[in-house]
Amino acid sequence: MSPRPAPPVLPSWLTWWQRPFPDANTLLLPGRQPALVDSGFVGHADETAAWARANAGTIDLVVNTHWHSDHVGGNALLQAGGAAIAAGTPEAEPISRRDPGCCAAEYLDQPVAPYTVDVPLEDGRLLRLGDADWEVVRTPGHTPGHLALWQPEERLLVVGDALSDYDVGWVNLALDGPDAADTALASLKRMADLDPRLILPSHGPIPTDPAAAFAAALRRAQRLVDDPAGAVWYGARRIFAFALMIRDGIPADEVEPYLHARAWLTDAARLLDVTPEDLAAELVTTMLGSRAVVLRDGRLRAAADHAPVAAETLRVPYPRAWPGTGPR
Incomplete structure (x- = not known):
């Protein structure tokens, strides 16, 4: 050794x-x-x-x-x-x-x-x-x-x-x-x-x-x-896990509606030639199966170690509303 x-x-x-x-x-x-x-x-x-x-x-x-x-x-x-x-x-x-x-x-x-x-x-x-x-x-x-x-x-x-x-x-x-x-x-x-x-x-x-x-x-x-499809899946898993980390998880009954509203998921579904609804369901099922996410206290949570984030600190504007934004 x-x-x-x-x-x-x-x-x-x-x-x-x-x-x-x-x-x-x-x-x-x-x-x-x-x-x-x-x-x-x-x-x-x-x-x-x-x-x-x-x-x-x-x-x-x-x-x-x-x-x-x-x-x-x-x-x-x-x-x-x-x-x-x-x-x-x-x-x-x-x-x-x-x-x-x-x-x-x-x-x-x-x-x-x-x-x-x-x-x-x-x-x-x-x-x-x-x-x-x-x-x-x-x-x-x-x-x-x-x-x-x-x-x-x-x-x-x-x-x-x-x-x-x-x-x-x-x-x-x-x-x-x-x-x-x-x-x-x-x-x-x-x-x-x-x-x-x-x-x-x-x-x-x-x-x-x-x-x-x-x-x-x-x-x-x-x-x-x-494996471009694998690259798309890899990105989707990483983005979703991060979303769960910064929000202290997402209530289980709100997870798929949350995903359906995300531009990154819509784009991933297009590249994989599936519907956003099917991709969202498969993403949750796959990540639960691999234990990358866990269901606890009614919320889906990221399993990886991460530091808690206070909810109020997330309330900042998207760049389209940043100061200095002018007409385009």
């Missing part, structure tokens, strides 16, 4: 916060230009801001790996406190013009408090985060504007949702086109070619063996390319 790999050694000049769903892991870089990479879910924005203040004093810049709700939820509060927000240009531009599709918030029914992007990021841009320089690496696939951050001296790679120790990011073939899975696979290959010493993922623990983590991720991503 081979010995277990040693735990990853983090540089002393960064602080890593591994967080349960519905938050993304958060990277803090104190120093002359204190920065935060991703800001968690809106329901925990106060907690994110308090943690950042306790460990860095102030935050000058928040860099988002992409615009999903679990990565940008603290942006508005941190921006109100003086932080600038940086994001990949393909996502910065729609936010600037207040596109109703921003953050896929309404599409996914995942609340995001209004924010603006101050620093659009192109591939190859150098950013001073804390006391070190990092390179922006465009890694589209999970979203069109997804990015990674590369610190070449330490060979550290922030990978966002592109991969984790147990998973790869789901892809949206309906919104982003049939080549989204191929795009995600190409991004993984680009990151693997950097040969990082340390991978910092947005979910789960830091992988102990980066090369093995990339090898597993490439196999998983190839399966999404080879």
